[in-house]
Amino acid sequence: MMNRRQLLATMTSATLLAxxxxxxxxxxxVFRIAAFNPITxxxxxxxxxxxxxxxAAVDEVNAAGGAGGRKxxxxxxxxxxxxxxxxxAAKKLIEINNVQALVGIWSSGVTLATIxxxxxxxILLMCTSGAPEITTSKINAKRLVYRFNxxxxxxxxxxxxxCAQEGFKRPATMAYNNASALGIVEGFRKNWxxxxxxxxxxxxxxxxxPSYRSELQKVLAAKPDVIVMGSYLPxxxxxxxxxxxxxxxxxxxxxxxxxxxxxxxxxxxEASDGxxxxxxxxxxxxxxxxxxxxxxxxxxxxxxxxNIYAAMAWDMxxxxxxxxxxxxxxxxxxxxxxxxxEIANPPGKQVSSFAEGKEALKSGxxxxxGASSSLDFNNLGDASADFELSVISKGGLxxxxxxxx
Amino acid sequence: MTAFAxxxxxxxxxxxxxxxxxxxxxxxxxxxxFPNAATGDAMTAGAYVALSASAVTGSTIIGGLIGxxxxxxxxxxAYALVFRKLAGRSSVANLLASIGVAFGIRAVVGxxxxxxxxxxxxxxxxxxxxxxxxxxxxxxDLAVVAAITLAAVFIILYATPVGRRMRAVADDPGLAQVxxxxxxxxxxxxxxxxxxVSSIAGVMYGMKTVITPEMGWNMLLPxxxxxxxxxxxxxIGAICAGVLLGTxxxxxxxxxxxxxxxxxxxxxxxxVLLLRPxxxxxxxxxxx
Amino acid sequence: MEAYLVAVAIxxxxxxxxxxxxxxxxxxxxxINFGHVGFFCIGAYTAGLMxxxxxxxxxxxxxxxxxxxxxxxxxxxxxxxxxxDYFAIVSLGFSEVVRIVxxxxxxxxxxxxxxxxxxxxxxxxxxGLTQPLAVLNLLIAVNILVALAKLRIVRSPFGRMIEAIRxxxxxxxxxxxxxxxxxxxxxxxxxxxxxVAGGFYAHYIGYIVPEQFVPLITFYIWMAIIIxxxxxxxxxxxxxxxxxxxxxxxRFLVDVIPSVSGVKMASIRLGVIGLALVLFxxxxxxxxxxxxxxx
Numbered sequence: 001m002m003n004r005r006q007l008l009a010t011m012t013s014a015t016l017l018a019x020x021x022x023x024x025x026x027x028x029x030v031f032r033i034a035a036f037n038p039i040t041x042x043x044x045x046x047x048x049x050x051x052x053x054x055x056a057a058v059d060e061v062n063a064a065g066g067a068g069g070r071k072x073x074x075x076x077x078x079x080x081x082x083x084x085x086x087x088x089a090a091k092k093l094i095e096i097n098n099v100q101a102l103v104g105i106w107s108s109g110v111t112l113a114t115i116x117x118x119x120x121x122x123i124l125l126m127c128t129s130g131a132p133e134i135t136t137s138k139i140n141a142k143r144l145v146y147r148f149n150x151x152x153x154x155x156x157x158x159x160x161x162x163c164a165q166e167g168f169k170r171p172a173t174m175a176y177n178n179a180s181a182l183g184i185v186e187g188f189r190k191n192w193x194x195x196x197x198x199x200x201x202x203x204x205x206x207x208x209x210p211s212y213r214s215e216l217q218k219v220l221a222a223k224p225d226v227i228v229m230g231s232y233l234p235x236x237x238x239x240x241x242x243x244x245x246x247x248x249x250x251x252x253x254x255x256x257x258x259x260x261x262x263x264x265x266x267x268x269x270e271a272s273d274g275x276x277x278x279x280x281x282x283x284x285x286x287x288x289x290x291x292x293x294x295x296x297x298x299x300x301x302x303x304x305x306x307n308i309y310a311a312m313a314w315d316m317x318x319x320x321x322x323x324x325x326x327x328x329x330x331x332x333x334x335x336x337x338x339x340x341x342e343i344a345n346p347p348g349k350q351v352s353s354f355a356e357g358k359e360a361l362k363s364g365x366x367x368x369x370g371a372s373s374s375l376d377f378n379n380l381g382d383a384s385a386d387f388e389l390s391v392i393s394k395g396g397l398x399x400x401x402x403x404x405x
Numbered sequence: 406m407t408a409f410a411x412x413x414x415x416x417x418x419x420x421x422x423x424x425x426x427x428x429x430x431x432x433x434x435x436x437x438x439f440p441n442a443a444t445g446d447a448m449t450a451g452a453y454v455a456l457s458a459s460a461v462t463g464s465t466i467i468g469g470l471i472g473x474x475x476x477x478x479x480x481x482x483a484y485a486l487v488f489r490k491l492a493g494r495s496s497v498a499n500l501l502a503s504i505g506v507a508f509g510i511r512a513v514v515g516x517x518x519x520x521x522x523x524x525x526x527x528x529x530x531x532x533x534x535x536x537x538x539x540x541x542x543x544x545x546d547l548a549v550v551a552a553i554t555l556a557a558v559f560i561i562l563y564a565t566p567v568g569r570r571m572r573a574v575a576d577d578p579g580l581a582q583v584x585x586x587x588x589x590x591x592x593x594x595x596x597x598x599x600x601x602v603s604s605i606a607g608v609m610y611g612m613k614t615v616i617t618p619e620m621g622w623n624m625l626l627p628x629x630x631x632x633x634x635x636x637x638x639x640x641i642g643a644i645c646a647g648v649l650l651g652t653x654x655x656x657x658x659x660x661x662x663x664x665x666x667x668x669x670x671x672x673x674x675x676x677v678l679l680l681r682p683x684x685x686x687x688x689x690x691x692x693x
Numbered sequence: 694m695e696a697y698l699v700a701v702a703i704x705x706x707x708x709x710x711x712x713x714x715x716x717x718x719x720x721x722x723x724x725i726n727f728g729h730v731g732f733f734c735i736g737a738y739t740a741g742l743m744x745x746x747x748x749x750x751x752x753x754x755x756x757x758x759x760x761x762x763x764x765x766x767x768x769x770x771x772x773x774x775x776x777x778d779y780f781a782i783v784s785l786g787f788s789e790v791v792r793i794v795x796x797x798x799x800x801x802x803x804x805x806x807x808x809x810x811x812x813x814x815x816x817x818x819x820x821g822l823t824q825p826l827a828v829l830n831l832l833i834a835v836n837i838l839v840a841l842a843k844l845r846i847v848r849s850p851f852g853r854m855i856e857a858i859r860x861x862x863x864x865x866x867x868x869x870x871x872x873x874x875x876x877x878x879x880x881x882x883x884x885x886x887x888x889v890a891g892g893f894y895a896h897y898i899g900y901i902v903p904e905q906f907v908p909l910i911t912f913y914i915w916m917a918i919i920i921x922x923x924x925x926x927x928x929x930x931x932x933x934x935x936x937x938x939x940x941x942x943x944r945f946l947v948d949v950i951p952s953v954s955g956v957k958m959a960s961i962r963l964g965v966i967g968l969a970l971v972l973f974x975x976x977x978x979x980x981x982x983x984x985x986x987x988x
Binding site: 487490491496497500501502505506507508513516520527537613629630662664667668670671672678679 | 725735745771774775776777778779780781782783785786788789793794795886908912915916919945957959961963966967968969970971972975978
């Protein structure tokens with residue numbers, strides 16, 4: 001049949017093409033990971049930075065002599081923020097390149113679509129995605145998936161706390177229409193109502209619109225004293241600019257990924273003054289963060305706080321390497337996974353870099369506190385975090401206090 | 406009532422941007438007789454060039470003008486390289502080629518400027534209050550630019566020899582050729598005009614929002630809807646239809662919500678086409 | 694290695710099915726359907742949602758096909774009244790409306806959270822290579838079926854009528870036949886095929902979300918049939934394979950040419966696709982294997 005013949009021809013030529021790559025040899029002195037990030041698509045504002053920082057972090061690990069007797073090799077790949085493209089890319093990475101970890105997945109859709117593939121191949125998957133299902137026992141049955149971000153619920157809870165502490169009484173919410181942003185806003189609403197409060201208005205907006213004026217108008221009509229928003233950099237930019245030009249004066253609480261130097265640059269000092277930002281503690285004063293910050297500035301020419309997800313990606317490599325070190329030579333991903341909680345959670349000597357941790361592991365347990373948060377994982381792979389409330393003033397982010405949950 | 410007034414104004418402004426894009430589409434549709442899917446990416450390219458130019462020269466206005474010129478050049482290049490050779494072919498062939506051109510423009514923009522968002526650095530201002538309704542000075546500026554663009558297009562079409570020839574070709578290409586009108590000169594002028602209008606639409610869109618390589622493509626569908634609604638080949642129709650769809654869309658939001666509002670354009674388009682297949686303003690046939 | 698090739702082959706076979714459906718519509722009726730992804734979406738969601746209730750896949754695929762066909766029918770009615778390029782835009786609007794409805798009606802579709810955990814087909818075959826190979830063979834069989842069906846249609850009286858309509862619609866009308874009904878039937882049939890493709894897709898990716906069903910997919914399929922050759926079945930298949938090679942091959946280029954970063958590669962891929970489209974339209978409009986008799 002014509003179809004099958006052509007199919008066979010293509011398969012042959014694809015095999016020839018692929019065999020020009022080293023796919024066969026699996027030397028045990030190298031541990032291959034994929035930097036699987038959104039270079040294009042909706043995650044593009046964050047993906048390039050995440051990929052570069054993963055490469056930088058791996059360089060550091062290798063410079064310190066490798067982990068568990070192995071050097072780490074990175075294969076960069078674009079998820080295109082599209083589940084379908086990502087499935088094929090993941091297949092290639094797993095089957096042809098023999099990676100043993102998928103690191104730095106951003107989009108929930110990509111994560112949910114590739115978890116089955118990672119599970120089938122028994123490899124690790126580390127993501128920053130927000131969808132709640134990712135860390136359920138059904139989906140994370142093999143405990144190979146780790147989420148280096150807080151779930152929307154955690155975020156929402158922290159925002160609700162901060163709201164209460166700041167004395168706001170009439171919050172309204174705005175959310176980008178995707179699982180993660182909705183998760184944050186839902187988490188806020190749930191926790192706020194548990195405190196006996198009421199959310200006076202809620203708007204969900206679609207991406208890629210020429211203007212968000214009507215969405216803003218609806219939220220403002222409810223006369224809130226603060227607007228809680230689950231959003232990303234591009235839409236936040238547009239919305240805040242339009243808000244400022246309405247002349248309204250209420251406060252905003254933004255999630256960390258949307259509010260950084262790029263936002264300040266985009267909307268100016270005056271409009272950005274007084275914006276609240278809630279973030280998992282990046283430990284700006286911690287050594288891990290400053291090391292990450294230095295690396296990010298070198299790689300992307302921007303302060304590290306500009307891309308929260310890159311901080312998480314940095315931590316992913318460090319945690320992976322420390323776990324590899326703790327698991328010993330030639331450990332497979334499941335064995336490595338078993339060590340992750342051990343090296344990231346207390347008890348143990350607090351360390352903030354791979355080199356430090358590698359040294360400390362020789363004499364006892366360690367507890368890695370990361371650039372993105374303290375990274376204490378629960379048994380389903382969720383990183384718990386403490387949160388901080390910061391406020392933007394004079395173009396810079398300054399922490400007000402830690403939000404106690 | 407002020408709420409509706411403000412929704413109306415918001416819709417008006419979005420509608421103007423869509424209307425300008427629709428203007429570019431309707432010009433090409435009326436004269437070269439196919440829907441040009443590269444309009445969106447021409448908008449994107451124009452915005453990027455204007456951004457770079459305004460960074461270099463320090464003036465947004467000059468940047469915008471350079472962007473418009475770049476748009477014109479892009480249009481002429483597209484004609485010379487691609488569409489001239491497709492002159493006799495079906496409108497589908499041209500449409501598909503225009504999609505190819507669109508992808509090509511986006512690829513070049515992506516390679517040159519990257520995928521991070523960029524912005525025009527415009528000062529933010531507080532609004533004026535007129536009769537309890539908020540009116541934004543930036544809006545007025547954009548509306549003025551749109552009006553000037555429309556006026557320029559009109560003057561070109563109705564008061565210059567080249568414009569007259571364009572309209573002749575639009576009305577009856579066979580007759581125009583027989584009358585001695587050289588098609589290629591008219592086409593070059595057309596594509597230059599359409600290209601610069603797309604650029605201006607892109608710059609305006611970029612000023613209202615952010616500049617990314619995908620921005621123009623996202624505008625394409627509403628712009629097509631407006632162009633068809635307004636009647637192919639009718640510049641005023643395109644702008645009016647854009648404004649109509651924009652305002653209807655925004656004013657419908659209290660009733661249909663913010664996700665369904667996007668569908669409003671298509672529903673309106675469908676209804677109008679079923680009742681009046683040639684569009685609102687056109688006299689040419691649009692039905693089979 | 695084999696698992697990767699099988700994965701690519703499955704996606705290719707799904708796209709080929711979509712291309713065959715579109716080819717049926719455009720090849721036989723000349724209708725320019727830019728809303729094909731809408732039928733794909735309907736089929737995918739029907740299968741995915743029914744799977745959550747344990748409904749066996751042959752039934753859910755059939756339901757998906759039927760629902761897609763039902764959605765195509767009003768579109769077909771509309772197509773009768775509009776000229777070709779207007780219909781193209783309206784059909785594009787249709788697929789966007791489908792996507793918007795799926796996004797908004799969360800009670801039914803789970804909205805932007807998507808439908809997770811759509812099980813693999815024929816799970817009983819285990820975790821190795823057997824299961825995907827079985828799915829692939831099933832897909833190829835369905836493709837062949839659709840191709841055979843098209844051939845039978847073309848040779849039947851119905852098909853001759855369609856040819857006649859394509860060649861001279863006025864003459865057909867003058868003979869007292871109604872071309873409209875035939876056109877709608879073909880449109881509906883093509884939509885049903887897309888619905889079945891959607892079912893396979895949902896079960897393969899395992900997770901479906903509205904943002905996967907964007908007009909870009911429709912345009913990729915159009916590209917496949919343009920490049921492969923409109924009107925010919927082999928053209929649809931060949932075009933799909935070429936499309937897949939461009940999309941997947943570019944991944945390997947990054948390995949071979951390390952100086953090209955991921956960002957650049959995405960732009961290059963887009964540029965190549967655009968260039969291919971332009972070149973084929975200019976110099977080989979009938980595609981690689983296409984029908985030389987068409988205009």
